[in-house]
Amino acid sequence: xxxxxxxxxxxxxxxxxxxxxxxxxxxxxxxxxxxxxxxxxxxxxxxxxxxxxxxxxxxxxxxxxxxxxxxxxxxxxxxxxxxxxxxxxxxxxxxxxxxxxxxxxxxxxxxxxxxxxxxxxxxxxxxxxxxxxxxxxxxx
Amino acid sequence: xxxxxxxxxxxxxxxxxxxxxxxxxxxxxxxxxxxxxxxxxxxxxxxxxxxxxxxxxxxxxxxxxxxxxxxxxxxxxxxxxxxxxxxxxxxxxxxxxxxxxxxxxxxxxxxxxxxxxxxxxxxxxxxxxxxxxxxxxxxxxxxxxxxxxxxxxxxxxxxxxxxxxxxxxxxxxxxxxxxxxxxxxxxxxxxxxxxxxxxxxxxxxxxxxxxxxxxxxxxxxxxxxxxxxxxxxxxxxxxxxxxxxxxxxxxxxxxxxxxxxxxxxxxxxxxxxxxxxxxxxxxxxxxxxxxxxxxxxxxxxxxxxxxxxxx
Numbered sequence: 001x002x003x004x005x006x007x008x009x010x011x012x013x014x015x016x017x018x019x020x021x022x023x024x025x026x027x028x029x030x031x032x033x034x035x036x037x038x039x040x041x042x043x044x045x046x047x048x049x050x051x052x053x054x055x056x057x058x059x060x061x062x063x064x065x066x067x068x069x070x071x072x073x074x075x076x077x078x079x080x081x082x083x084x085x086x087x088x089x090x091x092x093x094x095x096x097x098x099x100x101x102x103x104x105x106x107x108x109x110x111x112x113x114x115x116x117x118x119x120x121x122x123x124x125x126x127x128x129x130x131x132x133x134x135x136x137x138x139x140x
Numbered sequence: 141x142x143x144x145x146x147x148x149x150x151x152x153x154x155x156x157x158x159x160x161x162x163x164x165x166x167x168x169x170x171x172x173x174x175x176x177x178x179x180x181x182x183x184x185x186x187x188x189x190x191x192x193x194x195x196x197x198x199x200x201x202x203x204x205x206x207x208x209x210x211x212x213x214x215x216x217x218x219x220x221x222x223x224x225x226x227x228x229x230x231x232x233x234x235x236x237x238x239x240x241x242x243x244x245x246x247x248x249x250x251x252x253x254x255x256x257x258x259x260x261x262x263x264x265x266x267x268x269x270x271x272x273x274x275x276x277x278x279x280x281x282x283x284x285x286x287x288x289x290x291x292x293x294x295x296x297x298x299x300x301x302x303x304x305x306x307x308x309x310x311x312x313x314x315x316x317x318x319x320x321x322x323x324x325x326x327x328x329x330x331x332x333x334x335x336x337x338x339x340x341x342x343x344x345x346x347x348x349x350x351x352x353x354x355x356x357x358x359x360x361x362x363x364x365x366x367x368x369x370x371x372x373x374x375x376x377x378x379x380x381x382x383x384x385x386x387x388x389x390x391x392x393x394x395x396x397x398x399x400x401x402x403x404x405x406x407x408x409x410x411x412x413x414x415x416x417x418x419x420x421x422x423x424x425x426x427x428x429x430x431x432x433x434x435x436x437x438x439x440x441x442x443x444x445x446x447x448x449x450x451x
Contacts, residue, residue: 108250112250130338131249
């Protein structure tokens with residue numbers, strides 16, 4: 001059993017689906033931080049069986065759309081003086097901008113330099129989003 | 141000043157506005173002289189990045205019959221696109237000269253991109269295999285004329301449902317009306333795309349998918365035929381294999397209801413045999429005529445001249 005000491009100030013990303021932790025770590029660019037960051041994988045969980053967990057020893061702005069898209073089950077806890085002061089539950093965002101890319105080769109966004117494209121959630125089960133230009137479905 | 145209105149996809153119009161446009165188109169049809177100078181001094185920019193005969197002529201004729209004028213191109217090699225100008229810049233420039241823009245483009249979503257950058261109303265005259273909303277208005281006017289309603293209908297769409305932009309627009313738009321049922325008749329490779337079926341699913345509208353025209357035709361109030369489009373295929377072999385998958389003949393028409401109507405956005409290749417043209421249920425040439433009048437109505441509506449015309 002590996003023990004990681006309690007966080008005094010920072011953010012805990014809990015209830016990450018087991019195996020998704022590294023993807024979340026990469027997407028949030030945590031490798032670029034100079035602060036302490038701990039990624040724990042396959043931690044025992046009463047509710048999930050196994051889960052991943054990330055502790056970040058700093059307060060940084062998080063993109064909840066990206067997090068929700070990656071893993072809507074994540075719980076974000078903000079810790080101060082060793083106590084959780086705020087919890088944020090995530091959900092699949094209805095609309096995301098600048099995160100997804102259209103994969104349809106016939107879409108105008110493939111040949112023109114368009115602004116970040118808006119995508120709208122069309123299927124929560126498959127996490128599929130529709131491109132604002134061509135309506136083609138895509139996912140992360 | 142009212143916000144700019146565009147027609148990029150059928151959902152840009154409410155059902156009330158659709159009926160208004162059909163009514164206006166019928167009025168223009170019966171009293172063309174009352175509208176012959178409504179667009180005097182107005183300029184329509186016709187940007188056709190893809191070949192077209194019917195749609196381009198229809199828009200040009202519509203604007204000219206309203207007393208307006210037309211500028212534009214029908215070959216992208218003669219436009220600044222060939223110099224590398226972006227579509228967004230072209231939209232900004234052209235909207236400085238014109239009052240309304242009509243665009244056809246081979247890429248899906250191109251009309252929306254132009255609408256986001258132009259200062260004047262933009263009409264989508266077909267964007268790749270995506271949408272063709274003015275053909276939809278034409279189709280709705282034809283259905284209203286021949287069936288007397290836009291609700292309580294069983295509609296069969298047959299042929300290339302994957303790349304058939306007229307079909308995508310029509311089905312998405314008809315989904316707004318009550319008690320519609322759809323039969324999607326196509327080979328497996330050319331089935332209706334998810335983005336259209338999503339619209340039906342969200343509205344709880346029933347549809348069936350089949351590759352048997354003979355079995356489906358007897359239940360239909362409307363049979364909408366479409367061409368398998370060579371230009372949408374990457375593989376010529378695949379096109380040749382599928383192009384004559386469905387051919388509507390008088391023998392198949394004998395299985396249909398006596399009041400079913402056959403529609404087609406044209407051009408036709410082999411999918412409707414010539415002898416079907418004489419069947420009174422074949423209304424596809426009337427569809428063409430309706431197209432010009434409904435486009436006249438749309439131009440007036442987007443320029444805010446529709447009320448004035450009615451007075």
